Amino acid sequence: MAICVHYITLRPEADENEFNKFVTEELLPAARTVTGRRAGLHADRHVFIKGSTEKRTYLWIIEWTHQVAESDNSFSVAVGPTLKAKLAGFALHTFKLYAVMARSSNDSIVTPTLDVPDELRDPQGWLGEDVWDVV
Secondary structure, three states: OEEEEEEEEEOOOOOHHHHHHHHHHHHHHHOEEEOOOOOOOOEEEEEEEEOOOOOOEEEEEEEEEOOOOOOOOOOEEEOOHHHHHHHHHHEEEEEEEEEOOOOOOOOOOOOOOOOOOHHHOOHHHOOOOOOOOOO
16 A cells, blocks of 8 residues: 655635535545556545644545555546646645555554553653543
8 A cells, every 4th residue: 555645734815614615525526546557446545634733734645555465656646637726726735655664463453441551651652742641
């Protein structure tokens, strides 16, 4: 799987509600993954998330999955010139491509809330900005 991340920051004059409507109703339904090695159909997953610390910042995360194996192939997302121009009118955006180098061995990770080992109770070992009291 290759992962593409678009970092999107709304322009000061952009209406956030109109942008959200544009993304939901126009941009995501039109998006198509484009790669030079496209042979058959591959699953794409598009996730659009809003930043919690930077209120007018979004991430558009696209996972391109081969049916058989991981991939670090480069790919682009085609939306057409009209939607690309409309996106540029709402926001500035940059793009980065990542290859998956490791993943958990399970489809999902179950986090226990009881019997947490002592080394996991220390906030000094936590990743993220929120500090929680673990009981």
